[in-house]
Amino acid sequence: MGLSQLARLVKVLTLPVIALAMILVNCSGAPPPPTHPTPEQQASADQLLTGPDWYRHAVFYEVNTRSFSDSNGDGIGDLAGLTSRLDYLKDLGIDAIWMMPIMPTPFFDSGYDIADYRTINPDYGDMAAFDALVAAAHQRKIRVMMDLVLNHTSSEHAWFKDSSSSATGTYADWYVWSDTPSRADVGCGTYSPQFGDSAWTFVPARNQYYFHRFYPQQPDLNYRNPAVVAETLDTVKFWLGKGVDGFRCDVIGLLFESATGCDMIPETVDYIKQLRAVLDQFPDRAMVAETDIGLGPAPYFGSGTDMFHMAFNFHYGYLWGLAFLGQNATNVYSALGPVVTDYPPGAQDASLIGSHDVARAWSHASQLAWRQQRAVEISMFTKATPFVYYGDELSVRDGTTFVVDSRDSARTPMPWTPSPGHDFSTATPWIPFSDGADQTNVQTEDADPSSMLTFYRQLLTFRRGHAVWGTGDMSLITLDNPTLLALVRQVAQEAYLVVESFSEDPQQATGQVTNLPAVGPVVWGNGQASIDGTNLHVQLPGAGSAVFKLGAP
Ligand code: NOJ
Numbered sequence: 001m002g003l004s005q006l007a008r009l010v011k012v013l014t015l016p017v018i019a020l021a022m023i024l025v026n027c028s029g030a031p032p033p034p035t036h037p038t039p040e041q042q043a044s045a046d047q048l049l050t051g052p053d054w055y056r057h058a059v060f061y062e063v064n065t066r067s068f069s070d071s072n073g074d075g076i077g078d079l080a081g082l083t084s085r086l087d088y089l090k091d092l093g094i095d096a097i098w099m100m101p102i103m104p105t106p107f108f109d110s111g112y113d114i115a116d117y118r119t120i121n122p123d124y125g126d127m128a129a130f131d132a133l134v135a136a137a138h139q140r141k142i143r144v145m146m147d148l149v150l151n152h153t154s155s156e157h158a159w160f161k162d163s164s165s166s167a168t169g170t171y172a173d174w175y176v177w178s179d180t181p182s183r184a185d186v187g188c189g190t191y192s193p194q195f196g197d198s199a200w201t202f203v204p205a206r207n208q209y210y211f212h213r214f215y216p217q218q219p220d221l222n223y224r225n226p227a228v229v230a231e232t233l234d235t236v237k238f239w240l241g242k243g244v245d246g247f248r249c250d251v252i253g254l255l256f257e258s259a260t261g262c263d264m265i266p267e268t269v270d271y272i273k274q275l276r277a278v279l280d281q282f283p284d285r286a287m288v289a290e291t292d293i294g295l296g297p298a299p300y301f302g303s304g305t306d307m308f309h310m311a312f313n314f315h316y317g318y319l320w321g322l323a324f325l326g327q328n329a330t331n332v333y334s335a336l337g338p339v340v341t342d343y344p345p346g347a348q349d350a351s352l353i354g355s356h357d358v359a360r361a362w363s364h365a366s367q368l369a370w371r372q373q374r375a376v377e378i379s380m381f382t383k384a385t386p387f388v389y390y391g392d393e394l395s396v397r398d399g400t401t402f403v404v405d406s407r408d409s410a411r412t413p414m415p416w417t418p419s420p421g422h423d424f425s426t427a428t429p430w431i432p433f434s435d436g437a438d439q440t441n442v443q444t445e446d447a448d449p450s451s452m453l454t455f456y457r458q459l460l461t462f463r464r465g466h467a468v469w470g471t472g473d474m475s476l477i478t479l480d481n482p483t484l485l486a487l488v489r490q491v492a493q494e495a496y497l498v499v500e501s502f503s504e505d506p507q508q509a510t511g512q513v514t515n516l517p518a519v520g521p522v523v524w525g526n527g528q529a530s531i532d533g534t535n536l537h538v539q540l541p542g543a544g545s546a547v548f549k550l551g552a553p
């Protein structure tokens with residue numbers, strides 16, 4: 001071998017080594033955060049996730065089965081496809097899934113119009129496929145939560161078909177009927193422009209109108225009829241008996257109507273308590289409320305042990321993008337304030353930055369990776385159980401083709417590989433992929449140390465097995481600079497100071513603190529902090545964040 005050949009060989013051999021070294025040591029000189037937990041972290045996580053409080057330490061993943069993975073080549077994601085991807089979720093650090101509705105449906109509202117509560121939508125498989133999914137998930141210590149849509153059924157449900165055909169049949173009184181398109185005891189008979197131009201639809205066979213808070217194909221059930229209460233609670237028992245770990249409860253505040261109010265009125269609160277009593281008959285089950293953003297989560301908790309285990313904090317989850325647009329953390333402080341001051345003991349916030357009802361996190365972040373990263377950090381570092389919306393870990397873009405309505409932008413197929421079909425299906429998918437799926441896919445992002453997926457892996461690994469993030473006390477620190485957010489998390493064994501920036505420029509701030517343990521090293525991100533008397537000084541680079549360990553080293 002000649003000298004020049006040897007030099008070429010050395011170059012070929014050393015280049016990957018240099019590249020690897022660059023990956024392992026980032027520009028600040030510190031090694032990048034690990035993407036997988038240590039065995040000790042995993043053992044601690046396993047312990048925290050055992051027993052009735054598991055949901056406080058779990059990371060949830062909202063999955064749209066229709067768009068996750070297709071096993072039989074019809075272009076529609078299904079239960080067997082989801083089962084085949086559980087290892088991906090496990091490896092990502094997901095402890096529980098919430099599945100959007102998987103029951104039979106004419107699909108006027110993407111399955112939130114259920115035609116039968118006790119069977120599986122044939123597009124997605126059958127009960128055997130569901131049982132196999134639950135068993136495979138449980139084998140991997142992943143819990144399974146279903147969507148419980150109790151306020152309304154599909155207009156194609158057998159109950160409604162009977163109810164709308166005569167005023168004297170078995171189900172005549174299972175829905176809310178009126179001779180006119182209004183009713184004095186249904187004060188909220190208005191409409192939401194998203195779902196049509198009236199909350200009342202005429203049925204000639206009954207010569208009457210029925211009430212619907214959503215699309216006309218979603219008639220509201222009449223909860224003043226005890227048979228409706230009994231049947232829906234029995235449905236809940238049916239799924240719990242099949243081994244599901246709990247429910248995400250759709251628009252749960254709207255079950256009962258009255259002349260003066262239709263959201264979380266006393267009758268609905270009473271129903272929720274009955275629902276909780278049913279869950280409590282089964283070990284280690286939990287439910288999370290879809291809350292009204294105006295009411296906030298606090299009313300859904302009751303005493304802390306008699307209503308919901310968790311409730312979504314949409315004030316943060318749906319409005320965080322505005323805080324970044326305005327480079328101002330004030331709204332985030334006001335979304336987190338009630339968690340500290342208004343929640344009863346035992347209540348657990350549910351935090352998210354995306355869902356099937358809003359545009360993709362990437363759009364809320366104005367296509368800036370740092371904004372999504374800071375937003376998801378806040379979701380993971382505040383006192384809450386975090387919910388990741390499928391595909392957000394890849395920063396999947398909003399789609400532009402709508403099958404049902406504009407919310408389909410956030411319901412596009414999961415891209416697994418860069419290949420043209422992205423390994424979602426062998427057929428044309430039921431809805432096109434979002435743009436950019438050749439880059440924003442699992443395989444490509446897994447190989448990229450600076451991808452959003454790698455970031456999510458690092459963040460989830462950082463939290464793993466530390467009780468402080470799920471249940472540690474939280475206190476918010478008021479700063480003299482509105483572009484920064486600061487908070488402290490604390491359990492007996494460990495405490496952290498978290499600082500997040502909403503600004504692209506370097507920022508510093510001072511806040512008043514008492515009894516704060518000494519500021520130790522940065523354990524996540526990059527920044528500086530010090531305490532002088534009761535003054536806490538913090539400093540962050542532009543677009544940055546930092547977590548400082550507190551207390552003696
Ligand atoms: C809330 C669900 O999240 C949404 O997707 C649906 O349209 C309405 N409830 C009606 O069920």
Ligand code: CA
Pocket residue numbers: 070071072073074075076077078123
């Ligand atoms: Ca399929």
